Structures are given as structure tokens and as C-alpha cells.
Amino acid sequence: xxxxxxxxxxxxxxxxxxxxxxxxxxxxxxxxxxxxxxxxxxxxxxxxxxxxxxxxxxxxxxxxxxxxxxxxxxxxxxxxxxxxxxxxxxxxxxxxxxxxxxxxxxxxxxxxxxxxxxxxxxxxxxxxxxxxxxxxxxxxxxxxxxxxxxxxxxxxxxxxxxxxxxxxxxxxxxxxxxxxxxxxxxxxxxxxxxxxxxxxxxxxxxxxxxxxxxxxxxxxxxxxxxxxxxxxxxxxxxxxxxxxxxxxxxxxxxxxxxxxxxxxxxxxxxxxxxxxxxxxxxxxxxxxxxxxxxxxxxxxxxxxxxxxxxxxxxxxxxxxxxxxxxxxxxxxxxx
Ligand SMILES: CC(C)(COP(=O)(O)OP(=O)(O)OC[C@H]1O[C@@H](n2cnc3c(N)ncnc32)[C@H](O)[C@@H]1OP(=O)(O)O)[C@@H](O)C(=O)NCCC(=O)NCCSC(=O)CCC(=O)O
Numbered sequence: 168x169x170x171x172x173x174x175x176x177x178x179x180x181x182x183x184x185x186x187x188x189x190x191x192x193x194x195x196x197x198x199x200x201x202x203x204x205x206x207x208x209x210x211x212x213x214x215x216x217x218x219x220x221x222x223x224x225x226x227x228x229x230x231x232x233x234x235x236x237x238x239x240x241x242x243x244x245x246x247x248x249x250x251x252x253x254x255x256x257x258x259x260x261x262x263x264x265x266x267x268x269x270x271x272x273x274x275x276x277x278x279x280x281x282x283x284x285x286x287x288x289x290x291x292x293x294x295x296x297x298x299x300x301x302x303x304x305x306x307x308x309x310x311x312x313x314x315x316x317x318x319x320x321x322x323x324x325x326x327x328x329x330x331x332x333x334x335x336x337x338x339x340x341x342x343x344x345x346x347x348x349x350x351x352x353x354x355x356x357x358x359x360x361x362x363x364x365x366x367x368x369x370x371x372x373x374x375x376x377x378x379x380x381x382x383x384x385x386x387x388x389x390x391x392x393x394x395x396x397x398x399x400x401x402x403x404x405x406x407x408x409x410x411x412x413x414x415x416x417x418x419x420x421x422x423x424x425x426x427x428x429x430x431x432x433x434x435x436x437x438x439x440x441x442x443x444x445x446x447x448x449x450x451x452x453x454x455x456x457x458x459x460x461x462x463x464x465x466x467x468x469x470x471x472x473x474x475x476x477x478x479x480x481x482x483x484x485x486x487x488x489x490x491x492x493x494x495x496x497x498x499x500x501x502x
Pocket of ligand 1: 242289290291292293294295298299300301302303304305308328329330331398399400401402404405406408
């Protein structure tokens, strides 16, 4: 059975393998072992409640309970933008009109902004290729909302996700090449790495201070503003099915979209029910449900069949063992 569980320092080799598989341009999964090791320490401390709530960064691993293989990762950052700014371009429409000569024009511009301060971010969603298209991606993605729902007060009222922007098959990034690189004379990967590892002062120093009129940009750059990387389309579909929508912000390097949703309006947060576990020999339900523990410290999530009867949820002993819980425990279930 596939189980989503907290990541800790012992997952370094697995996380490094996933980071390498995810390739360049996946900002939040750097291939730097020291950074990953720090991240795993922080994850463990976050699940144990040993860091201030706003500093928590929960990393979750998808584990095959039968083989012990680690097939995917996902995460929730309790807040962004508090210690370091969270820069984006806001896509702004400016209407220019001159009634006296009968002209009215809409100009789209990109304006550097630092919004979303204190928001929660879901990210780092990555699944090994041979596991895709079978529901594991949805389990991994939704388990983050079960985590948020277990203790919503530890997270912000608004939740965002950043999707990767468009890269061509040969690895070129049209928005970077035609726009961002003019302001940041470095390799994309270096800018990307510095975004994650510095206070982002270089962005404040070098980023455009004035609106960029998009109609003045070359077509290949204009065409990708707010567009998702082809490989990010399933991730976008998963977010949209939870209620996330583009919020008009795009990444300053690759122009990928930011999507957001009110925490309590995320479907899985809103619809999951708190129930009491009763272990049974046989479950009649035909379709599996999303089931998690009701605790951040002992968080685990699975997809398994479950009979609901009032406030009782009946699971097999195998499912209860995968969740590491006993009869009578409180669980959270999303049918
Ligand atoms: C994102 C995942 C984990 C998703 O897993 P899977 O590929 O197995 O997902 P899936 O079940 O095949 O598809 C998920 C849903 O998307 C739909 N779907 C798939 N391809 C589609 C397409 N081309 N157009 C429209 N919808 C599409 C499926 O029908 C399905 O919905 P139904 O179930 O309704 O049929 C994976 O694709 C992956 O590892 N991708 C590479 C890394 C990546 O790009 N990660 C996102 C980075 S961005 C990020 O991390 C922030 C976002 C976030 O954290 O959530």
C-alpha cells in the first residue's frame, strides 16, 4: 500500500535521487545535498513542533509500504515572504483612451510586486515517472491538504502554489532568454539557485523598477506569460480540482503562473470528515477514500476502502497498520 509520511534526515539519499530526476528548473528541489539535508532537518523539526509555526516546512514522502521504495515527494511551507520577500510580476491591464480622437487601447504590463507575504505554499510535488497516471500523484498532492486540515490554525488563510513556466524541449526558457536575462546577466540555474539560497537582495537591486509593456516583447516571450510547463499540466489540473485558480501573478524568471485558494475553501480541507476508527475484517465500499491521521506529529495518509457509518469509519487492520493507528483513533476521511 502506498503511504504518505513525514520526511526526515534519513531520507537524504531518496530526496537527492528525486531532485536529480526532477531536473533543472524545479526550483524547490535543488540537487545540493547540503540544502536538502537542511530541509530534511527542518521537516523533522516542523512535524515535531520544534520550530515556530510560521517557520515550519513540512516535507512528505510517498513510500511503497510493501517494498520500502520512495516514489515521490510533496511539501507545505507554513508561510512565505516573511524572512525574504516573495517577488512576482503582477499582470496589470492599463487602458489608455483618447475620446477626442476615438482611440481606446488596452496595454498589458508586468509590474514587480512583493505580495503573498505570510501565505502558505504547497510545492515540490514530484512523482517518479513509472508511478504516474495511476492516482499516486493525486494521493501525494491531496495528502498536503489533509495535513493542513489536521491543524488549520498552523497555516495561513491563503494558500498558493507556483507552477513552472514554459521551457522548450531543448531546455531553453523563452521568457528568461528574452526578458529576465536582460536584467539578470547570469545563467537561469544560477538565478534560480540564488533565489532559494540568498536573501534575494540581488532581485531588489536588479529587477525592473518600471512596468514592462508586454506588447513590446518578442512573440516567443509574450506567448508564455502565465503558461504552465507541459510537464506541469497534471499538477495544475490537480490544483484546479481543489479550487485553486490563477491569481494574476507570474514568476519573474520563467513567467509560470501562481495559483491560490482560501485555505478553508480547498476542497479536501473543506470536505474531509473527522471520524472514529473501527477495525473490521471486511470493508464493503467499492471505491477507495483518502484517509489520514488527525495529527501533524504522527501524520500519515493512504488511499483505501472505508465504510462510513455515522461518526464511525471502518477500515481493515492492514489500512490501520499503514496509518500506524489503533482501534478508536480519530482519523480524517475524504470520500
Ligand atoms: C505532478 C505529478 C505528481 C502528478 O502525478 P500524475 O502525473 O500521476 O498525475 P495524473 O494522475 O496523471 O494526472 C493528474 C490529473 O491531471 C489530469 N491531466 C493529466 N494530464 C493532463 C493534460 N495534459 N491536460 C489536462 N489534464 C491532465 C489527469 O486527468 C488527472 O486528473 P483526474 O485524476 O481527475 O483524471 C506528476 O505529473 C509529476 O511528478 N510531474 C513532474 C513534476 C512537476 O511538474 N511537478 C509539479 C511542479 S509545480 C509544484 O510543485 C507546485 C504545485 C503543487 O505542489 O501542487
